Amino acid sequence: MDNFLTLFETYNVPAAFWVNIQLTFWAAVWSLVLGTLLALMRISPIPSLQWLGAAYVNIFRNTPLTIIIAFGVLGLFGQLQVSLTDDFNLNFFRLAILGLTIYHAAFVCEAIRSGVNTVPLGQAEAARAIGLSFLPAARLIILPQAFRGAIAPLGNVLIALIKNSTVAAAGSVAAEASSLMKTMIEFRGDLVIPIFFTFAIGFVILVIPVGLLTTWASRRLAVAR
Amino acid sequence: MSAQNVLFDAPGPKSRRNILIGNIIGALLIAGLIAYVVFLLGGKGQLAAGKWTPFLEGRTWEFFLLPGLLSTLKAAAIAVVTSVLFGLIFGLGRLSHVKPIRWFAGLVVEFFRAVPVLLMMIFLWLALGRSNLVEDAPFWAVVIALTLYNGSVIAELIRSGVQGLPKGQREAGLAIGMTQMQSLRTIEVPQALIAMLPALVSQFVVILKDSALGYIIGFPELLQNARRLGVGEGNLLQSLLIAAVIFIVINFALSSLATKLSTLLSFRSKGRARDETLDGIAAAEPEGTLSR
Numbered sequence: 437m438d439n440f441l442t443l444f445e446t447y448n449v450p451a452a453f454w455v456n457i458q459l460t461f462w463a464a465v466w467s468l469v470l471g472t473l474l475a476l477m478r479i480s481p482i483p484s485l486q487w488l489g490a491a492y493v494n495i496f497r498n499t500p501l502t503i504i505i506a507f508g509v510l511g512l513f514g515q516l517q518v519s520l521t522d523d524f525n526l527n528f529f530r531l532a533i534l535g536l537t538i539y540h541a542a543f544v545c546e547a548i549r550s551g552v553n554t555v556p557l558g559q560a561e562a563a564r565a566i567g568l569s570f571l572p573a574a575r576l577i578i579l580p581q582a583f584r585g586a587i588a589p590l591g592n593v594l595i596a597l598i599k600n601s602t603v604a605a606a607g608s609v610a611a612e613a614s615s616l617m618k619t620m621i622e623f624r625g626d627l628v629i630p631i632f633f634t635f636a637i638g639f640v641i642l643v644i645p646v647g648l649l650t651t652w653a654s655r656r657l658a659v660a661r
Numbered sequence: 662m663s664a665q666n667v668l669f670d671a672p673g674p675k676s677r678r679n680i681l682i683g684n685i686i687g688a689l690l691i692a693g694l695i696a697y698v699v700f701l702l703g704g705k706g707q708l709a710a711g712k713w714t715p716f717l718e719g720r721t722w723e724f725f726l727l728p729g730l731l732s733t734l735k736a737a738a739i740a741v742v743t744s745v746l747f748g749l750i751f752g753l754g755r756l757s758h759v760k761p762i763r764w765f766a767g768l769v770v771e772f773f774r775a776v777p778v779l780l781m782m783i784f785l786w787l788a789l790g791r792s793n794l795v796e797d798a799p800f801w802a803v804v805i806a807l808t809l810y811n812g813s814v815i816a817e818l819i820r821s822g823v824q825g826l827p828k829g830q831r832e833a834g835l836a837i838g839m840t841q842m843q844s845l846r847t848i849e850v851p852q853a854l855i856a857m858l859p860a861l862v863s864q865f866v867v868i869l870k871d872s873a874l875g876y877i878i879g880f881p882e883l884l885q886n887a888r889r890l891g892v893g894e895g896n897l898l899q900s901l902l903i904a905a906v907i908f909i910v911i912n913f914a915l916s917s918l919a920t921k922l923s924t925l926l927s928f929r930s931k932g933r934a935r936d937e938t939l940d941g942i943a944a945a946e947p948e949g950t951l952s953r
């Protein structure tokens with residue numbers, strides 16, 4: 437037992453989880469922005485934008501996240517010398533956020549679209565009847581209700597994002613939790629199971645409150661009909 | 662409702678003109694995006710013929726891409742079978758009327774749904790590798806991790822499918838003298854499975870996508886082989902793109918099948934198909950289920 441505890445002096449486990457939380461936070465913010473934009477494109481009256489939105493979702497929803505993240509490091513950085521900052525390690529961190537954003541924006545878009553589906557037809561008709569065109573109707577009438585109807589699916593995307601932040605390991609973000617777990621197990625092979633459960637329970641602690649909170653919020657904020 | 666035509670009226674002359682203008686701007690945007698990418702790639706010499714011709718050679722496919730695809734499909738196929746089994750067992754467990762069984766199944770399912778697949782994969786890989794139990798540790802790590810996670814999601818699918826059935830189904834089963842388990846096994850779960858078939862097929866897409874996580878633990882699947890090929894031929898970017906396209910084509914076909922199934926089966930079962938997914942990754946739901 438003492439052996440196990442000294443591991444925590446050598447390796448900073450909370451710091452690794454903090455990296456995952458940061459990855460999750462930034463990717464969540466950006467994918468919410470991009471996903472909302474895509475959802476707007478998909479419900480807009482303009483065919484070329486509808487097509488672009490649908491193509492984006494179909495492509496990135498069907499691509500493994502691992503490929504997207506690996507592409508960020510091997511393709512964007514390695515081959516095209518794209519860099520988002522001069523700091524070497526921060527660059528990998530940002531490329532991982534970029535990859536996570538691109539992937540999850542497709543799911544955010546679908547979640548918001550399913551929220552749009554909860555808005556009754558009469559709301560859109562009323563908006564048109566008082567003379568609102570597409571963008572004002574979307575901004576004032578449809579999206580506010582759609583977001584409230586989309587809290588549960590958006591919460592599911594957020595939970596997936598927290599777990600998927602570990603895939604940043606494929607993007608050379610060595611400070612995050614799954615990479616640290618690998619290092620720790622390689623260092624202390626006799627403690628495989630306690631080390632795994634430490635990290636697993638860490639994720640359970642992160643994920644379960646988010647699930648409870650979004651379920652509560654989706655009930656609390658549901659539009660009464 | 663179909664979101665596409667409620668938000669705006671059938672266009673009149675003025676809005677037709679506006680839509681046309683918007684359409685042109687949209688098309689320019691798409692063309693601009695493509696031009697930018699081509700320009701960027703061309704500037705870095707990535708469009709040179711030599712970077713693409715390896716994909717016309719047989720040995721590229723014979724030694725790298727096809728073996729990679731084969732191990733991806735093999736791992737995914739085994740994981741599909743085992744996770745459906747896992748899902749059936751723990752789904753039934755969660756519906757059991759024996760409290761400890763229900764409790765235990767719930768604990769297992771909630772745990773494996775909350776832990777990242779990659780974490781389980783790395784753990785299993787290192788643990789199996791140390792124990793010398795199996796020869797091919799990365800392969801089994803991929804299969805078992807996929808089974809535990811997706812099996813748990815399927816267990817939840819089955820549970821919500823059974824709970825979405827009309828109460829009369831179970832009552833009828835009990836009325837003709839079946840036990841609770843018999844009624845579950847012979848009446849409720851088969852109907853739930855049909856109602857959940859589209860969501861189940863979408864889950865297979867998740868399995869196939871997540872098998873690419875094996876790349877991180879050195880399992881020689883499609884992505885790993887594409888990287889090796891790219892390093893060898895000096896066309897990393899192109900190899901990764903080709904691997905991505907292969908994944909997209911297979912997954913897109915599976916997703917389309919799920920959408921087809923959901924329209925086909927909407928007449929078949931009394932069960933209500935889920936309209937909200939249990940998990941963000943499973944948000945790869947067929948579009949048919951998005952309608953109210």
